[in-house]
Amino acid sequence: MKNAMDFRNLLNKDNNIVQLIMMTILIFVVMTALSPDKFLRYYNFESITYTFPELGLLSIAMMIAMLTGGIDLSVIGIANLSGIFAGVMFKKFATDAGVADTGFGIVLMGGVIALGTGLVAGALNGLLITRLKITPILATLGTGQIFTGLAIVMTGGPAIVGFPNAWAFIGNGKILGLATPFVLFVVLACLIAFMLRRTTFGINLMLIGTNPKAALFAGLKREKMVLLSYMLTGVMASIAGIILSGRTNAAKSDYGTSYLLQAVLIAVLGGTNPAGGRGTVLGVSIAVVALMLLSSGFQILRFSNHLIDFIWGAFLLLVIALNAYKNRTR
Amino acid sequence: MAWFQKSEVVIAGILVLAMILIGLVNPAFWSLDNMFSLLRSNIIIGIMALGVLLVMISGGIDVSFPAFAVAAMYLTIKGMLYFNYDGVVLPFVAAATMGALFGCLNAFFVYKFRMIPLIVTLGTGSMVRGFLLGVVGTSMININKMPDALIDFGKSDIINMVKPDGTTFGLTAMILVYVGLAIALHFVLRYTMIGRGVYALGGDPEAASRVGFNIRKITFFIYCVAGALAGFAGLLHSGMIWLANPRDFVGLELDVIAAVVLGGASIFGGRGSVLGTMLGVFMLVMVKNSLIIMKIDTTWQRVVVGVIIVIATAITAWRDRRANA
Numbered sequence: 323m324k325n326a327m328d329f330r331n332l333l334n335k336d337n338n339i340v341q342l343i344m345m346t347i348l349i350f351v352v353m354t355a356l357s358p359d360k361f362l363r364y365y366n367f368e369s370i371t372y373t374f375p376e377l378g379l380l381s382i383a384m385m386i387a388m389l390t391g392g393i394d395l396s397v398i399g400i401a402n403l404s405g406i407f408a409g410v411m412f413k414k415f416a417t418d419a420g421v422a423d424t425g426f427g428i429v430l431m432g433g434v435i436a437l438g439t440g441l442v443a444g445a446l447n448g449l450l451i452t453r454l455k456i457t458p459i460l461a462t463l464g465t466g467q468i469f470t471g472l473a474i475v476m477t478g479g480p481a482i483v484g485f486p487n488a489w490a491f492i493g494n495g496k497i498l499g500l501a502t503p504f505v506l507f508v509v510l511a512c513l514i515a516f517m518l519r520r521t522t523f524g525i526n527l528m529l530i531g532t533n534p535k536a537a538l539f540a541g542l543k544r545e546k547m548v549l550l551s552y553m554l555t556g557v558m559a560s561i562a563g564i565i566l567s568g569r570t571n572a573a574k575s576d577y578g579t580s581y582l583l584q585a586v587l588i589a590v591l592g593g594t595n596p597a598g599g600r601g602t603v604l605g606v607s608i609a610v611v612a613l614m615l616l617s618s619g620f621q622i623l624r625f626s627n628h629l630i631d632f633i634w635g636a637f638l639l640l641v642i643a644l645n646a647y648k649n650r651t652r
Numbered sequence: 653m654a655w656f657q658k659s660e661v662v663i664a665g666i667l668v669l670a671m672i673l674i675g676l677v678n679p680a681f682w683s684l685d686n687m688f689s690l691l692r693s694n695i696i697i698g699i700m701a702l703g704v705l706l707v708m709i710s711g712g713i714d715v716s717f718p719a720f721a722v723a724a725m726y727l728t729i730k731g732m733l734y735f736n737y738d739g740v741v742l743p744f745v746a747a748a749t750m751g752a753l754f755g756c757l758n759a760f761f762v763y764k765f766r767m768i769p770l771i772v773t774l775g776t777g778s779m780v781r782g783f784l785l786g787v788v789g790t791s792m793i794n795i796n797k798m799p800d801a802l803i804d805f806g807k808s809d810i811i812n813m814v815k816p817d818g819t820t821f822g823l824t825a826m827i828l829v830y831v832g833l834a835i836a837l838h839f840v841l842r843y844t845m846i847g848r849g850v851y852a853l854g855g856d857p858e859a860a861s862r863v864g865f866n867i868r869k870i871t872f873f874i875y876c877v878a879g880a881l882a883g884f885a886g887l888l889h890s891g892m893i894w895l896a897n898p899r900d901f902v903g904l905e906l907d908v909i910a911a912v913v914l915g916g917a918s919i920f921g922g923r924g925s926v927l928g929t930m931l932g933v934f935m936l937v938m939v940k941n942s943l944i945i946m947k948i949d950t951t952w953q954r955v956v957v958g959v960i961i962v963i964a965t966a967i968t969a970w971r972d973r974r975a976n977a
Contacts (some may be wrong), residue, residue, distance in 0.1 A: 337966050355843075358713040371757050393770065414821070418783070450966070454967045454969060454970070455970075455973060456965045456966055456969050457920070457965070457969070458712060459770055459919065460909075460913060460965040461962065461965065463906060463909065463961060463963030464910075464962035464965065465958060465962065467906055467954050467955070467961060468954075468958035468959060469951065469958075470954055470958075470960070471951075471953070471955030471957070471958055473954060474951045474954055474955075475949075475951045475952060476957060478951060479951070507917030583774050583778050586774055587775075588959035590771065595913060596768050598770070624788075626785075627784060627786075628781075628782045628783075628785035628790070630782070631778050631779075631786070632781075632783045632787075634778055634782070635775045635776065635777070635778030635779030635780075636775075636779050638774065638778070639772070639775045640769065642761060642765050642772065642775070643761070645765075646764070646765035
């Protein structure tokens with residue numbers, strides 16, 4: 323009896339989650355019906371577990387920025403720059419045997435450099451937003467250009483190809499039969515979810531997003547919290563960059579540019595309120611899986627990439643309309 | 653306000669200073685040839701910036717206009733080829749109308765669902781470009797197939813000169829189109845009810861609607877005009893470069909937004925002027941073009957644009973805070 327009550331409670335409270343799950347199931351069923359022999363193959367799902375984590379992490383990063391009513395348009399730039407910095411360093415330390423056999427210590431250092439890039443880039447965003455009071459849209463639009471520009475300066479344009487084997491493991495390897503990126507995504511998602519739900523930091527972030535004035539009067543250190551949240555966003559973006567460069571064994575200044583729209587879409591679809599205060603890791607995670615199923619289904623049906631862009635855009639507008647409709651009836 | 657505190661005057665001052673500096677590094681900057689080509693590069697970005705200015709005064713932001721511009725341009729030229737039509741006026745009307753219709757889509761979502769313009773325009777931009785490339789086609793229309801009238805129109809100069817070595821150069825007549833549109837928009841913003849309404853909406857939507865401005869009408873006006881300007885600029889661009897490329901204008905939104913912010917418009921709305929925007933456009937184009945003259949590697953272009961955006965927004969944010977305090 324008590325269990326049933328809890329379940330109903332869950333339904334009411336996380337209405338959005340239930341709808342998302344239903345949508346995922348719907349997409350799954352439709353795609354299965356359209357091409358059962360190709361869509362239902364194990365290989366298809368396995369490849370999704372390799373490709374979705376980077377987009378998922380970027381979407382979570384976007385959600386964190388949105389929690390305080392901001393947005394981060396520089397995540398792609400941060401991700402690419404992190405991969406490129408690490409790649410440049412590996413090239414420097416490469417032995418005669420080539421980059422592939424680089425020692426574990428140096429790979430670890432590459433990881434620190436990549437994460438550090440994300441941290442510094444995020445801190446720059448945060449400082450511009452909190453200290454100089456630039457609106458997040460314009461601040462991150464500008465820094466995104468700077469990061470992408472630096473990536474071009476570092477590489478001169480073409481991709482950096484060739485990463486150590488240990489680095490590639492992060493993007494291509496398997497842990498206990500599961501894709502490493504997938505495992506990494508689950509661990510990080512749980513960590514962030516815990517941080518947002520159960521720590522003072524997370525709860526303060528939500529409060530700042532819900533009502534900045536009330537949060538100020540309640541004595542919350544808004545500037546510090548916002549700064550920290552953009553640093554967290556930057557680190558998440560750089561982890562996505564590590565996975566991306568590990569998976570493709572290359573890093574380039576204009577990789578994943580279409581991810582920006584998709585990350586915004588997934589965050590909004592996952593129930594994040596772009597005006598701040600609302601958003602869950604679970605919602606975003608389900609949304610990213612749903613949209614990856616959709617996208618892989620369309621690829622199997624041989625839709626062109628441009629048409630998929632069209633569908634992403636249409637989907638975003640549809641979600642906006644639905645959300646507005648839902649909020650009105652409530 | 654004292655005249656020297658006006659942002660247009662400040663921007664103009666910085667502009668003159670920058671021009672003197674660049675001229676000192678490389679005197680070739682001051683040659684008429686270079687000046688004319690600079691002015692020429694202003695036109696397309698400038699016309700688009702007028703549209704973005706309108707959106708930013710109202711407190712929004714638009715990242716969909718490059719997609720609208722390229723779609724209006726490509727569809728118009730495809731249509732001209734299909735009907736074997738060769739003219740100038742009708743195609744521009746068609747392109748502007750198409751842009752306005754796309755703009756309506758933005759206005760509908762922004763007004764009806766009260767959604768943040770950035771997210772709406774991200775969606776519509778991606779849709780329009782995806783549709784264009786996925787359904788209409790990805791192939792370029794080269795000079796041999798381009799309508800002749802359009803090319804002739806794009807070629808017309810107002811001043812023609814001959815260099816000592818015999819080659820000719822000139823100032824394109826399209827600059828008149830740009831200036832004409834700018835003056836028209838200036839008057840609309842300054843002296844018409846709907847123009848004042850755009851400022852009112854950007855200043856405070858609630859207050860604007862209480863004093864009787866029709867928010868719906870103003871929102872549709874803003875985004876339709878912005879779309880129409882983008883469509884017009886798109887077609888003009890292809891007439892000037894004698895080529896219709898459906899993959900054109902990718903990433904142009906950043907340059908245009910940077911130029912508008914540089915011109916003193918505030919993203920919080922309610923502030924910005926046509927003159928300031930034109931100065932901002934000139935400054936951005938000049939800095940980008942002069943990197944080559946100043947012998948700085950072109951790979952630094954993106955970094956420079958980014959730094960310009962950050963500095964310009966920091967200054968406007970500082971100015972806005974001081975104005976409110």
